[in-house]
Amino acid sequence: MSRKITIVGGGLAGAEAAYQAAKRGLEVDLHEMRPQMMTEAHQSGLLGEMVCSNSLGSEEATSASGLLKRELRLLDSFFLRHAERARVPAGGSLSVDRLSLAADLSAALEALPGVRVIRGEVTQLPAGDGPLLIASGPLTSPALAQALSGLTLRKHLYFYDATCPLLRAESIDFSRLFAASRYEKGEADFWNIPLERGQYETFSAELARGETAEVHEFEKKVFFDACLPVEEIARSGPQSLAFGPLKPVGLVDPRSGARPFAVVQLRQDDLKKNFYQLVGFQTRLKHGEQKRIFRTLPGLERAEFERFGRMHRNTYINAPLILDGFSRCKLDRRVYFAGQVSGVEGYVESVASGLLCGLFAARDALGLEQAGLPETTACGALLGYIARADWRDFRPTKFTFGLLPDAGAESRDKKKKKELKAERACQALEQWIKKAAI
Ligand SMILES: Cc1cc2nc3c(=O)[nH]c(=O)nc-3n(C[C@H](O)[C@H](O)[C@H](O)COP(=O)(O)OP(=O)(O)OC[C@H]3O[C@@H](n4cnc5c(N)ncnc54)[C@H](O)[C@@H]3O)c2cc1C
Structure with missing residues (x-):
């Protein structure tokens, strides 16, 4: 096989894969269609741009996202x-200034020996005899999705999910809010809007009644459970939001000394504190409705929207039919699928998938045998799951502790059990790295 790797898509997965392959001495052609052709969600032509939330999830060792990040650090992500380097304060989670991260990462990747970034839309599968990684993400251009249909057995699969609004800081009346992190983790990193029962009920009812964007006939009206629009949650029952994104647990308003009935949280989006996200408020309400309803919240009466919440396409393959345990296409072993299009869900999962595909493709190109990741590791469990899930009802998947085997990590205490699984995962990964990560 050629010592050159071709990657389509310079997002989270593609950028990570390019680094991993280049680090192992391979030449990398990285194709990215932005800025010539933009997706409906990206803001720039930068590589590795996070398109919506600025959070990469919890840092706790016993959280799924915390364990996955710990493994990624072991793998030199x-x-x-x-x-x-682009971290912004966010309690116990890793949140970042998205555009400064993408700018630094782009500059570093473009300067890396062996990496060639080629701008422009890829509409046909690039020819060649070296490994080809498809990392074109949930917003894969329609022409490429069509070109992939030969490999993916169907035209292509998609569903829809929704993103949350971004507010301009200068338009928020912070004197009506209080600063705190849930359970006082980290500094007081979130701004919280406390709601009394009556305020909550009115707000929830308005959301439930809110007018949503039209769904075109060709679009399937399917929502991904983990990313339900906030108005859909409100419609599912009057108390649903109070147990979901507006839950008040772990938050005490220092002015009253009491826990509010419900809380809307705002999280800093950028290092300069110019923008704040409404946490958990992904929505497909019409823009006018977003203004009308969100401005009824105390402190947001004059809120200006830097970006409205919206609904978007999500393209992915039916991984259990298409991929083997190395994220490699069963029909054409030269082709790997990485990131969200491969059937994983989320920023950190997409980075993990890109990292492993970059590494597997590099081993292939160097003529080395593949060494499977232990399924006791988060990375191994995730790739194993998408390759072996039930194809009839396949949906992109996040890593959860439930994907890790229980055997050998038994405990009645749920937290202890997670600690045992997390320690076992990291030990197994360290051993694997010595053997297989070249
Ligand atoms: C609108 C939206 C919001 C999301 N919000 C979150 C969130 O808040 N939290 C979270 O954890 N996950 C979120 N996700 C899911 C997922 O984690 C992100 O999409 C993540 O960026 C996926 O990484 P990726 O590398 O697979 O795709 P991307 O980061 O999207 O990278 C794919 C790249 O391929 C390029 N490309 C596409 N087609 C072509 C082509 N034909 N030729 C050349 N280049 C091409 C694109 O321009 C893009 O740069 C969101 C997804 C979407 C679509």
């Missing part, structure tokens, strides 16, 4: 290294 390029993206996480840059994420740490």
Whole structure:
């Protein structure tokens, strides 16, 4: 096989894969269609741009996202290294200034020996005899999705999910809010809007009644459970929001000394504190409705929207039919699928998938045998799951502790059990790295 790797898509997965392959001495052609052709969600032509939330999830060792990030650090993740440099305060989670992260990462990747970034839309599968990684993400251009249909057995699969609004800081009346992190973790990193029962009920009812964007006939009206629009949650029952994104647990308003009935949280989006996200408020309400309803919240009466919440396409393959345990296409073993299009869900999962595909493709190109990841590791469990899930009802998947085997990590205490699984995962990964990560 050629010592050159071709990657389509310079997002989270593609950028990470490019670094991993280049680090192992391979030449990398990285194709990215932006800025010539933009997706409906990206803001720039930068590589590795996070398109919506600025959070990479919890840092706790016993959280799924915390364990996955710990493994990524063991595997020398390029993206996480840059994420740490762009960190903004966010309690116990890793949140970043998205555009400064992407700018630093792009400059570093473009300067890396062996990496060639080629701008422009890829509409046909690039020819060649070296490994080809498809990392074109949930917003894969329609022409490429069509070109992939030969490999993916169907035209293509998609569903829809929704993103949250971004508010301009100067338009928020912070004197009506209080600063605190849930359970006082970290500094007081979130701004919280406390709601009394009556305020909550009115707000929830308005959301439930809110007018949503039209769904075109050709679009399937399917929502991904983990990313339900906030108005859909409100419609599912009057108390649903109070147990979901507006839950008040772990938050005490210092002015009253009491826990509010419900809380809307705002999280800093950028290092300069110019923008704040409404946490958990992904929505497909019409823009006018977003203004009308969100401005009824105390402190947001004059809120200006930098970006409205919206609904978007999500393209992915039916991984259990298409991929083997190395994220490699069963029909054409030269082709790997990485990131969200491969059937994983989320920023950190997409980085993990890109990292492993970059590494597997490099081993292939160097003529080395593949060494499977232990399924006791988060990375191994995730790739194993998408390759072996039930194809009839396949949906992109996040890593959860439930994907890790229980055997050998038994405990009645749920937290202890997670600790045992997390320690076992990291030990197994360290051993695997010695053997297989070249
Ligand atoms: C609108 C939206 C919001 C999301 N919000 C979140 C969130 O808040 N939290 C979270 O954890 N996950 C979120 N996700 C899911 C997922 O984690 C992100 O999409 C993540 O960026 C996926 O990484 P990726 O590398 O697979 O794709 P991307 O980061 O999207 O990278 C794919 C790249 O391929 C390029 N490309 C596409 N087609 C072509 C082509 N034909 N030729 C050349 N280049 C091409 C694109 O321009 C893009 O740069 C969101 C997804 C979407 C679509």
